[in-house]
Amino acid sequence: MATSEEEVTLLGVVGSPFLCRVQIALKLKGVEYKYVEDNLNNKSDLLLKYNPVYKKVPVLVHNEKPISESLVILEYIDDTWKHNPILPAQPYQRALARFWSNFIDDKCVAPAWKSVFLVDEKEKEKAGEELFEALKFLENELKDKYFGGEEIGFVDIAAVFIPIVQEVAGLQLFTSEKFPKLFKWSQDFHNHPIVEENLPPKDQLFAYFQARAQSLATPK
Incomplete structure (x- = not known):
């Protein structure tokens, strides 16, 4: 379990399958966290601060240390909170x-x-x-x-x-x-x-995919 001394924040967008990955892992581990919603088409200063390279969610911030990319985050979660492992030991x-x-x-x-x-x-x-x-x-x-x-x-x-x-x-x-x-x-x-x-309703999933499509289609 995350102790009171630990600060865990998760930046994401509701409906994102990549966010779902991280939320499921945190829940399996029993880690409490603060969730911060972002916007694919109007990215927050917080997101740009914590993930300036890719400017994407999800981002896990553990004691002010940011980790991005969902699979990397999953490994970090498993390495940090050892109980209920999600990766094999061998x-x-x-x-x-x-x-x-x-x-x-x-x-x-x-x-x-x-x-x-x-x-x-x-x-x-x-x-x-x-x-x-x-x-x-x-x-x-x-x-x-x-x-x-x-x-x-x-x-x-x-x-x-x-x-x-x-x-x-x-x-x-x-x-x-x-x-x-x-x-x-x-x-x-x-x-x-x-x-x-931890799976959002279908309307939220659909809204995410629509926003994602719009984001991909918009020239950077």
């Missing part, structure tokens, strides 16, 4: 967890964004095919109830993005016929009390 298994989490960001997140935002139907179809191929790898990797075994772990938290995109875009990414293990995982994962508690 080095090889830890390396695999990092590998598959990076795979999700590299091979699933990008085509998922395109599947939501692209207007060109051919490009949208291509992105959908890329995502389908990536999901086949994840289907084969899933051996237990969760990627982390019988309890939620690092890869599960990283993968929160995928079913959220399905929810917002109405994409049938997970079907019991095409991906039976991932379909069951998505049901179990989203019905977990901590995950369910």
Whole structure:
């Protein structure tokens, strides 16, 4: 648990899957924190101060020390608050967890964004095919109830993005016929009390994706 001497602040935008990752990890650890809402189209001075390089949320600020990028934040949380670990103890298994989490960001997140935002139907179809191929790898990797075994772990938290995109875009990414293990995982994962508690309503998710699309389309 975070002690009274510790100051933990989380900068984010409601509806962000990347914010959800951090919130789930903090909740699993029982870490109390102050949440500060930011704006994708009008970034606060606080965000620019704590993340001047990427100017993105989420940012975790622990005793005035900022950490950015959601997967980096997850590792920091696990290293700082040792109870209820989300990364495996064994080095090889830890390396695999990092590998598959990076795979999700590299091979699933990008085509998922395109599947939501692209207007060109051919490009949208291509992105959908890329995502389908990536999901086949994840289907084969899933051996237990969760990627982390019988309890939620690092890869599960990283993968929160995928079913959220399905929810917002109405994409049938997970079907019991095409991906039976991932379909069951998505049901179990989203019905977990901590995950369910930290997933924003669909209207907030949709608002985030719309704002994100506008932000990406606006020349910097």
